Amino acid sequence: xxxxxxxxxxxxxxxxxxxxxxxxxxxxxxxxxxxxxxxxxxxxxxxxxxxxxxxxxxxxxxxxxxxxxxxxxxxxxxxxxxxxxxxxxxxxxxxxxxxxxxxxxxxxxxxxxxxxxxxxxxxxxxxxxxxxxxxxxxxxxxxxxxxxxxxxxxxxxxxxxxxxxxxxxxxxxxxxxxxxxxxxxxxxxxxxxxxxxxxxxxxxxxxxxxxxxxxxxxxxxxxxxxxxxxxxxxxxxxxxxxxxxxxxxxxxxxxxxxxxxxxxxxxxxxxxxxxxxxxxxxxxxxxxxxxxxxxxxxxxxxxxxxxxxxxxxxxxxxxxxxxxxxxxxxxxxxxxxxxxxxxxxxxxxxxxxxxxxxxxxxxxxxxxxxxxxxxxxxxxxxxxxxxxxxxxxxxxxxxxxxxxxxxxxxxxxxxxxxxxxxxxxxxxxxxxxxxxxxxxxxxxxxxxxxxxxxxxxxxxxxxxxxxxxxxxxxxxxxxxxxxxxxxxxxxxxxxxxxxxxxxxxxxxxxxxxxxxxxxxxxxxxxxxxxxxxxxxxxxxxxxxxxxxxxxxxxxxxxxxxxxxxxxxxxxxxxxxxxxxxxxxxxxxxxxxxxxxxxxxxxxxxxxxxxxxxxxxxxxxxxxxxxxxxxxxxxxxxxxxxxxxxxxxxxxxxxxxxxxxx
Numbered sequence: 131x132x133x134x135x136x137x138x139x140x141x142x143x144x145x146x147x148x149x150x151x152x153x154x155x156x157x158x159x160x161x162x163x164x165x166x167x168x169x170x171x172x173x174x175x176x177x178x179x180x181x182x183x184x185x186x187x188x189x190x191x192x193x194x195x196x197x198x199x200x201x202x203x204x205x206x207x208x209x210x211x212x213x214x215x216x217x218x219x220x221x222x223x224x225x226x227x228x229x230x231x232x233x234x235x236x237x238x239x240x241x242x243x244x245x246x247x248x249x250x251x252x253x254x255x256x257x258x259x260x261x262x263x264x265x266x267x268x269x270x271x272x273x274x275x276x277x278x279x280x281x282x283x284x285x286x287x288x289x290x291x292x293x294x295x296x297x298x299x300x301x302x303x304x305x306x307x308x309x310x311x312x313x314x315x316x317x318x319x320x321x322x323x324x325x326x327x328x329x330x331x332x333x334x335x336x337x338x339x340x341x342x343x344x345x346x347x348x349x350x351x352x353x354x355x356x357x358x359x360x361x362x363x364x365x366x367x368x369x370x371x372x373x374x375x376x377x378x379x380x381x382x383x384x385x386x387x388x389x390x391x392x393x394x395x396x397x398x399x400x401x402x403x404x405x406x407x408x409x410x411x412x413x414x415x416x417x418x419x420x421x422x423x424x425x426x427x428x429x430x431x432x433x434x435x436x437x438x439x440x441x442x443x444x445x446x447x448x449x450x451x452x453x454x455x456x457x458x459x460x461x462x463x464x465x466x467x468x469x470x471x472x473x474x475x476x477x478x479x480x481x482x483x484x485x486x487x488x489x490x491x492x493x494x495x496x497x498x499x500x501x502x503x504x505x506x507x508x509x510x511x512x513x514x515x516x517x518x519x520x521x522x523x524x525x526x527x528x529x530x531x532x533x534x535x536x537x538x539x540x541x542x543x544x545x546x547x548x549x550x551x552x553x554x555x556x557x558x559x560x561x562x563x564x565x566x567x568x569x570x571x572x573x574x575x576x577x578x579x580x581x582x583x584x585x586x587x588x589x590x591x592x593x594x595x596x597x598x599x600x601x602x603x604x605x606x607x608x609x610x611x612x613x614x615x616x617x618x619x620x621x622x623x624x625x626x627x628x629x630x631x632x633x634x635x636x637x638x639x640x641x642x643x644x645x646x647x648x649x650x651x652x653x654x655x656x657x658x659x660x661x662x663x664x665x666x667x668x669x670x671x672x673x674x675x676x677x678x679x680x681x682x683x684x685x686x687x688x689x690x691x692x693x694x695x696x697x698x699x700x701x702x703x704x705x706x707x708x709x710x711x712x713x714x715x716x717x718x719x720x721x722x723x724x725x726x727x728x729x730x731x732x733x734x735x736x737x738x739x740x741x742x743x744x745x746x747x748x749x750x751x752x753x754x755x756x757x758x759x760x761x762x763x764x765x766x767x768x769x770x771x772x773x774x775x776x777x778x779x780x781x782x783x784x785x786x787x788x789x790x791x
Contacts, residue, residue: 177199177251177253178197178198178199178200178226178246178248178251178252178253179197179198179199179253180195180196180197180244180246180253180254180255181195181196181197181198181255182194182195182244182255182257183195183196185256185257185258186257186258186259186260187234187257187258187259187260188234188259188260188261189234189235189238189239189259189260189261190233190234190235191233191234192231192232192233192234193217193231193232193233193234193257194229194230194231195208195217195229195230195231195232195244195246195255196227196228196229196230197220197222197227197228197229197230197246197253198225198226198227199226199227199251199253200222200226200227200228200246200248200249200251200253201222201226201248201249201251202222202223202224202225202226203221203222203223203224204221204222204226204248204249204251205219205220205221205222205248206219206220206221206222206228206246206247206248206249207219207220207246207247207248208220208230208232208244208245208246209244209245209247210234210235210238210242210243210244210245210257211242211243211244211245211254215235215238217232217233217234217244218230218232220246220248222248234257234259235259238259238397239259239260239261239361239396239397239438239469240258240259240361240363240396240397240469241256241257241258241359241361241363242256242257242258242259243255243256243257244256244257260360261396337485337486337487338483338484338485338486339378339379339380339483339484339485339486340473340481340482340483341376341377341378341473341481341482341483341484342377342378342379342455343357343375343376343377343413343414343473344357344362344374344375344376344377344414344472344473344482345357345359345374345375345412345414345417345472346359346361346362346363346372346373346374346375346472347372347373347374347375347417347418347419347422348363348370348371348372348419349370349371349372349419350370350372351419352418352419352420353418353419353420354418354419355415355416355417355418357413357414357415357416357417358415358474359472359474360471360472360474360475360476361396361469361470361471361472362374362376362393362460362469362470362471362472362482363467363468363469363470364403364460364461364462364467364468364470365462365465365467365468366461366462366463366464366465366467367462367464367465367466367589367682369465369467371462372462372467373422373425373459373460373461373462374459374460374470374472375408375412375417375422375457375458375459375460376391376393376457376458376459376460376473376482377410377412377414377455377456377457377458378455378456378458378484379454379455380450380453380454380455380456380484380486381453387447387487388445388447388486388487389445389446389447389449389450389484389485389486389487390443390444390445390446390447390484390485390487391405391443391444391446391458391482391483391484392441392442392443392444392482392483392484392485393441393442393444393460393470393471393482394440394441394442394470394471394475394480394481394482395436395437395438395439395440395441395442395468395469395470396438396468396469396470396471397438397467397468397469398436398437398438398468399435399436399466399467399468400434400435400464400466400681400709400739400740400741400742401434401435401463401464401466401681401709401738401739402432402433402434402435402436402442402463402468403432403433403442403460403461403462403463403468404429404430404432404433404444404460404461404463404561404562405429405430405444405446405449405458405459405460405461406425406426406427406428406429406430406458406459406461407425407426407427407449407456407457407458407459408422408423408424408425408426408457408458408459409423409426409457410423410455410456410457411423412457423457425459425461427449428564428566429461429561429562429564430444430445430446430448430449432463432533432534432560432561434533434535434738434739435739435740436468442470444458446458446484450484450486461561463560463561463590464589464590464681464682465681465682466681466682466741470482522628522764522765522766522767522769522770523550523551523627523628523629523630523764523765523766524548524549524550524551524762524763524764524765525550525551525552525553525627525632525668525762525763525765526544526545526548526550526551526552526553526760526761526762526763527552527553527554527555527670527704527733527760527761527763528541528554528555528706528733528734528735528736528737528759528760528761529554529555529556529557529558529586529588529672529705529706529707529733529734529736530555530556530557530588530706530707530709530734530735530736530737530738530739531554531557531558531559531572531575531576531736531737531738532558532559532560532567532571532572532575532576532736532737532738533559533560533561533571533737533738534560534571535737535738535739536737537736537737537738537739537758537777538571538572538575538576538736538737538738539574539575539737540737540758540777540778541575541576541735541736541737541758541759541760541777542575542576542578542579542737543777543778544759544760544775544777545576545578545579545760546578548760548762548775550582550762551582551583551584551627552576552579552582552583552584553583553584553585553586553632553634553670553704554576554583554584554585554586554736555586555588555670555671555672555704555705555706555707555733555734555736556586556587556588556589556590556591556637556671556672556673556706556707557588557589557590557591557672557706557707557734557736557738558572558576558585558588558590558591558600559571559572559590559591559599559600560590560738561590561593562590562593562594562599563590563591563592563593563594563597563599563600564593564594564599565594565598565599565602565603567599568599568600568603572603575737576736580604583604583607584607584625584632584634585600585604585607585608585634586621586634586635586636586637586670586671586672586706587600587608587621587636587637587638587672588637588638588672588706588707589638589672589673589707591638592638592641595617596617596618596619597617597618597619597621597638597641598616598617601615601616601617601619601621602616602617608621608623609621609623610623610625611623618641620636620642620651621636621638621641621642622634622635622636622642622651622654622655624658624662627765628765628766628767629665629666629765629766629767629768630665630666630667630668630765630770631662631665631666631667631668632667632668632669632670633655633658633659633667633668633669633670634670634671635651635655635669635670635671635691636651636671637671637672637673637685637687637688637691637707638672639687645687645688645690645691646687646689646690647690647693649690652690652691652694655669655691655694656694656697656698659694659695659697659698659700660698663698663699665790666701666765666768666770666790667698667699667700667701668700668701668702668703668704669691669695669700669702669703669704670703670704670705671688671691671703671705672705672706672707673685673687673688673705673707674688674705674706674707674708674712674730674732675688675689675691675692675703675705675721675730676714676717676721676730676747676749676750677707677708677710677712677732677747678710678712678743678744678745678746678747678750678753679708679709679710679712679732679741679742679743679744679755680741680742680743680744681708681709681741681742682707682708682741683708683744684747685707691703692719692721692728693719695728696718696719696727696728697719699726699791700728701728701729701770701788701790701791702728702729702730702731702763702770703728703729703730703731704730704731704733704761705730705731705732705733705734706732706733706734706736707732707734708732708734708741709734709735709738709739709740709741709755710732710734710735710740710741710743710753710754710755711731711732711733711734711735711752711753711754711755711757711759711761711774711782711784712731712732712750712752712753712754713729713730713731713732713750713751713752713784714729714730714731714747714749714750714751715729715749715750715751716728716729717729717730717749721748721749722748722749723748723749726791729788731761731772733760733761733774735757735758735759735760735761735774736758736760737758740755740756741755742755743755752784754782754784756780756782757776757777757780757782758776758777758780759774759775759776759777759780759782760774760775761773761774761775762774762775768789768790769787769788769789769790770787770788770789770790771785771786771787771788772784772785772786772787773785
């Protein structure tokens, strides 16, 4: 039945409805075309973005990551920085987005950045990784001199909920198997006993003091205050410097025999930090990189390898002579950074503390660490007479040598029995290349052979201003082009050994006007190589152009050196910095295997410490990361042979020969 009622819909409303239907139809028709035309540019106008399901997550837990604004159907990689751990790989959808579930590394702890890279596009997001809290089995240390901080409690332990606290009328939750917890042993607690003179008597088993303040400062974030962070950190070398400050108020003690600073290690490092003092002109809530007081005096207790989940123990007895307020600065020794628990760690038993032991008491059982007790220095070091050389000229070489450990003595004994010239490959002494460190560590070991040594500078030499300790110790042997220079010298030179020409470069580029193409050093290198192009040549410098180690890796800043070595048909490039032994196949200027290229050998085995390996470089042939030793080269007319000589008790070796091009 048809209605005879007139259409009373206003004309304007009918027109709007018609237009809306028309627009919706147009959208449907153009959507496929828009996808085809716009798929390659399916990215955010402001660049890609990255979103994490949580900004803070426990080590070993799962994490949801979402990315948008990348190219459509592109492949990418998720990396945890700064340690470089690959979390996973992803592929974007047609709109340039992705979602990925990954597992956070079980051994990570601290502040990190998740980086998503696909083609030339990158996005990042901050992530804090924490270690699952474990209630200590022993009592925590007792604070005796802590600053008043009303906004931050010194006891922030989270009490576990009992079954009675759960609602009884709720549906049962699914059973979840707990993750294995990392067990961390807290230090013993000893109550200080006041005496009549206002000081205290040190208990035989040790008296523990908590810090009054602590904070880290970061060159990368120069105006940021980290005073309330749960984490202390050190980093340096080629990375932006990070140091940590701790202040202790020490009452006038009675009967102190030793003083140990202990901090809990949250991440592994192959080259642990050292300790220096600093003025007490800082506050926890305001200290930044821009205003931090500079460390002063000699460094003590430079440690080597540190393992996450253990205590780093520093002997600071020589620094704490009387009662008073002391600021200890934890300073880096390399770019292999480390994270530590701060006094804001929610578990009090893992906070930094100072242990004062009575005379005749050794205090708490220390971790296997390396102390810096000065080694007796012979008045006139006289090396044993090595046997005479046979065949060509002998060159013995290694880098990363002397410190408070015993590896340098093991390699020095190899030099004792071998004839020939010695070439060091940088980082001759740890930690800062001071005159005292050369006297205490290098002189008694490799210093026995100073008269036949040609040195190269490394980054640790420049821990002292102008590398003055290094240049003063080696004298004109390190500066033949600048006789008499003892600080801020160029440090690059060349010499002849038999029929071979050897060029020693300074890889600390920012100290010598750069290392790139056109820099003064690169121009000199090309001129020197051209002048000796008719013979066999070797270049030596500290930082490796290519390396598979997991700490430093390859160094692109050395590319201009590598290019020049290829251009002038250099036979060998000898390098250190990576505390490993690694020999590569001959490579061209692009780093590709090429029989007409340069052979690089990493010999960072002088005795300092060992590094683990990461992903293997494509042209790497031989690798070892657990043996100290010296590379022996026999250089004759148009030929050379090599052999890695291991420390006593080790069996790894490597040998071979080659011809000049």
